[in-house]
Amino acid sequence: MAVPEENYTAFVEQKKREIVDFHLKNNKFYKNFIGEIDTFQWENIPVLKKSDFQIPLEKRLSIGYNKKTVYINSTSGSSGDPMVFAKDKFCHALIWANIMHRFAWHGVDFNHSYQARFYGMPLDFKSNKILRFKDFLSNRYRFNIFDLSASGIEKIITKFKQKKFTYINGYTSSIVLVAKHLKEKKLVLKNLCPSLKICIVTSEMLFEDDKRLLVETLGVPIINEYGASELDVIAFENQTGEWTVNAETLFVEILDENNKPLPLGKEGRIVVTNLYNKAHPFIRYDVGDYGVLDEKSTAKHPILKKLTGRTNDVAVLPSGKMAPGMTFYSITKKLFGDEGNVKEFTITQIQSDTFEIQYASEVALTTDEINRIEKVFTNFLEPNLKYIFTRKNLLQRNKNGKLKQFTSLVKNTP
Template sequence: MFSIFDITLLLNGFPIRKAKSDLDKIVALSAEEKKQFIENQKQTIVEYHLQNNAFYQNLVGSKNDIKWEDLPILNKSNLQSPLQNRLSKGYNSKNIYLNKTSGSSGEPFIFAKDKYTHALTWASNMYRFGWFGIDFNRSLQARFYGIPLDFIGYHKERFKDFLSKRYRFPVFDLSDQALEKVLKKFTHTKFDYLNGYTSSIVLFAKFLRKRNLILRDICPRLKVCMVTSEMLFEDDKILLETQFGIPIINEYGASELDLIAFESPQKEWRINSETLFVEILDKNNNPVPNGTEGKIVITSLFNKAHPFIRYDIGDIGILDEKSTLEKPILKKLIGRTNDVAILPSGKKSPGLTFYYVTKSIIEDDGNVKEFVIKQTKIDTFEIEYVSETELDLAQIQKIKDAISLYLEPNLDFKFIRKNNLERTARGKLKQFTSLL
């Protein structure tokens, strides 16, 4: 018998019952069976896209009997073209899951999953959250995320939260006054767990520390906190554990893929090897030994609507020395940090707030290739961007309107078009940087 969360997925065409059943079978495989499953699925997904996806055919070229290690590395710039040019045969806007990446790397694009693959993503989430006694159909989530602020988008998201047993705390304003309201909600709501952006949850913990409060004393039903989307540093983890009084679980994922790694009850950052294949490669695209840092390259083993094969996600990581093909363990993730913007009103907003601002300039024509945002003064920001054509006055006004809505009015934004953007020594863009 299905509960409301599962029913909602089914009504939207996502076969969650089959996805859960199939995932259970994969999880139950022996070590040798798991190795064979991964190799078979790698071959199957490559063959499928070579036969059914013109975009991937062009990327690979006319080579025959190509080996895995010779397949091209797919990067985000490859994907900044109209989505219809990247879909496989038989897929269109009516039979896919469609979304936009957050652009946290500074390279946004629109992506698709077939509906079975998206159901598998949810099954994967449910399986891993279940390690800590969390049931998506029954456990109430305190959600620290962004939310659209236009009337229709806002209420649509609130309704989805209701169906998903979530209460959302929008992260655009994390001032003390706003956090007082968050705290009050915890005093009379039986939340089971927290989930959301690392920086936002850390700011809430600092707020609690100033008041010498432990969250579980206020909300005794709390079991666990999962943080995502940004790096969790060890001192911040200690702060969260101290102020919340519950285990803090580190999550690493990507909307275009799935949960990539999830901290287990054994304190291992277990890589998802059920729906993904993760490689760590050097600058020449050769595998590095376990314990050595390299770029994280990921293959979605099931997505037939859109190829994510040997996809360079833009992060640097290290596999644990004891990591194996069937049980990969992420030792360390390098990067994915976001600063907090402090605004003239005293309002604090995490860097990921700019996802909701930059959504207004992400068009499906691939014009804006990359962007970074820098805070140079308390009221002054620069948007540096690379594009095929310069942003026109209407587009700039649209961005300014979004900034006023999501941040606050009367901020000064300068738009600077460039041929290329400055990267870190590791070749990664940081979307938001505060120079204050």
């Protein structure tokens, strides 16, 4: 961007003020949300959550915009609050230009590079054919991630042998499952598809051991993308392995539980402002994740040091102890990894003292394996908890094809 570093803070402050002023003047929903609060001080502006948007979209659109003049989509609902949202056409075009710019860092040209796409798809005939046609026009081939059985993955591998894909893009869990199958078969995807140059994963957590597996079995560099469909790319791994935060179209903050900004290097809630969406307000919007901005971040070049999980993924135990769901999941992942039998799994807290672990595997876990896992859980969580282990041939993904790794059905209060 042409704005120099020394002027960038002032530039962002101007864009923040412009978008707030626009929505206060042109958006009744946002005006009512703000009420009589003085918005001169940025920290006074209240934080929006997905639950605040649970009213019809037409009541959230700014003056001059309607459903026919905006881009409309919906979130997957993986955070618990599915939401329909809108972007004005200029904002939507800006987002795509931003995505194309970041992909180009790694040699991906949207006009010529052929994408192997691992995203969800509608399964009804008409919608499926429309999406397939859009994929054709966009130079990409979409795989059916709802069938990741051994035979389903073999069909995917066959396509890689037949087509000259340039790069892979899609949900982390689906690509990891393909990688595990490749490892079992002692195959490297790059050897089967020599045109393949890179893999860009998104939408789900990428653990370090999974990244090593992907590098080993795909045979190409792995790039980590973090974004939200209602916003834009939030952070994208650059050529040196850093997660560069999008400071061109977004303003990203890390806040504490009282909505106060935290110093660089401190973990907190990721709150994002879209600086250009005039059709629909996303101002100080809580995306539902925890993260840390690197101490060396600047206004023009912020860096996401780490993404630590979702704010709603917390296991609340009978004692009142609260255990982060993604930490719970990562410990379980290491335990299952030791066996090499479990392909993937999900954890659901059914009651405060009861967890169901659904897993897909070649063979069922033995009693000794289950006892060992329960012992580790007891040490990590607390005694006298109940665990239900349910073996499945395939795990159920949501309608968009994502795998929700940890879910608590218990309210997040002790």
